[in-house]
Amino acid sequence: MELNGNIDHTNLKQNATQADIERLCDEAIRYHFATVAINSCWTAMAAKRLAGTGVGVTTCIGFPLGACSTQAKAAEAAQAVADGTTEIDMVINGGHLVAGDDRYVIDDIAAVVKAAQGRPVKVILECCLLDDEQIVRACEDAVAAGASFVKTSTGFSTGGATVHDVALMRKTVGDRCKVKAAGGIHTKEEALAMVEAGADRLGCSASIKIVEGQCL
Template identity: 75%
Template sequence: MELHERIDHTNLKANATQADLAKLCDEAMEYKFATVSINGCWTKFAVERLGDSGVGVTTCIGFPLGAATTAGKAAEARQAVLDGTTEIDMVINVGKLIDGDDEYVINDIAEVVKAAENHPVKVILECCLLDHDQIVRACQDCVKAGAAFVKTSTGFSTGGATIEDVRLMRETVGDACKIKAAGGIHNQKEALAMVEAGADRLGTSASIAIVS
């Protein structure tokens, strides 16, 4: 798989405008990225802009904190599907995970997976807030809940993707689901290192610099 095919071309800024999203979509079509990764209010716009280009849409829900109610996250997922999204990125409930409430965490993810209606769900762990054992447990919870991917980071917290986290995630999930590395991937060298460590997909706003 070529590097461009692994990239979710991302703009999740609170102040992103329609012009910014149009530019994101046009760049994704030009460079043939896997998807654009966006906030929910832009899903319908992106779907229409991308048309039949082959570039997908990743709608981010429960973003960036993951602390919304399960019902709220599921509702966001259902709306994203109605608006035409092809994939969903959701944020795990970090506090519940740290509390050891795996039952809540698994149900939280499973309800979004159900609402996503067979669209791939990538679950953001926010690894920078977790220790080794919590990352392992989070990965295990994601697999049990039916997630398609486990993902390192939102890019909005205290740190982004690290090689060590990606390796640990790969060791934990094996072939049970895929891995997305996101947050702080700025150039081709860093991107290739993430792929070598086990990442199937990359989330970045530096996509063009990476493939150029």
Template identity: 65%
Template sequence: MSLNKMIDHTLLAANATREQIARLCDEAVEHGFASVCVNSCWVGACASRLAETDVNVCTVIGFPLGAMSTAGKAAETEAAVSDGPDELDMVINVGWLLAGEDDLVRRDIEAVVAAAQGRCVKVIIETCLLSGEQIVHACEIAVEAGASFVKTSTGFSTGGATVEDVALMARTVAGRCKVKASGGIHTAAEAEAMVAAGASRIGTSSGLAIIGA
């Protein structure tokens, strides 16, 4: 698969405008990216603009902190689904994970998976806040809860994806779900290293630079 087909072309800035979102969609079509990844207020616009293409619409849930209520995440997912996304990237409750409240973490993910009604759900575990052991544990919970992918990072915390973390995640899930590397990936060399480590998808706002467009 080409690197282009692995890229989630991302614009999650608070000040993103309708014009910028339209351009994001057009760039994704032109360069054959996997998806556009946008905040949920733009899902309807993207779904309409991309309706006759093979570019997916991805949105984020519980973003970027993951610390809202499970009911809130489920409601956000239901509202987003009504606007037509193909994929949803949700943030786990990192505080619950660190406190050993595994059942709450699992139910949080399960609620979003259920509300997504069969759509691809990527579970962001925010690796920069976790030890290796905690990364493994988060991946196991995500797999148990029905995740389609585990994802490294929001890109809004203290760090992004590393090759080591992606490799650890890939070994842990062992084909039971896929791995998305996201956060701080700006060059083709960085993206290719993440793929070599086991990532099936690259989340980045630097897609054009990565492919040399």
């Protein structure tokens, strides 16, 4: 199976430089990845570099904690749209989710969906911090808010994507939205396992090694 078109080629490092993001974009063009996934300060530059190539820009919002205000997330998303993003990955408010405040969670996501102006919004659940009931509830909240994807992980917490979590998310959302697996996917075998479990998109920093079938 060719995975290239299912991958968001990712560099979300705190110390990533412009040269790093330019290289990420050039690699995404060469390997025909779906998008580059980047922090919002790089959106305008990446959008300009990728214009006309068929590779999109995924801007990460409220990253990596998701604990900023709804207004801040919506403003960051609106700026990303103005800067040329084609997709948005936002981090869910995990504290409100765990506390059972689903109304807050839905409104938080919906504000970003509105700011995205029709662009796909992927909601990062950070599954490693949740139990199965909370994962299911987070998926339902994301669907209720109009999200296009639910996503497993930021890659910055205590764990990344697992086959169990991806399968649970797919079972929960069905065909109501898509599923993205991200965090700790290092080999083609791991990537294929996520797709088999129900992932429509993969977020990877080891993208080139994965599609070339190399061992890390």
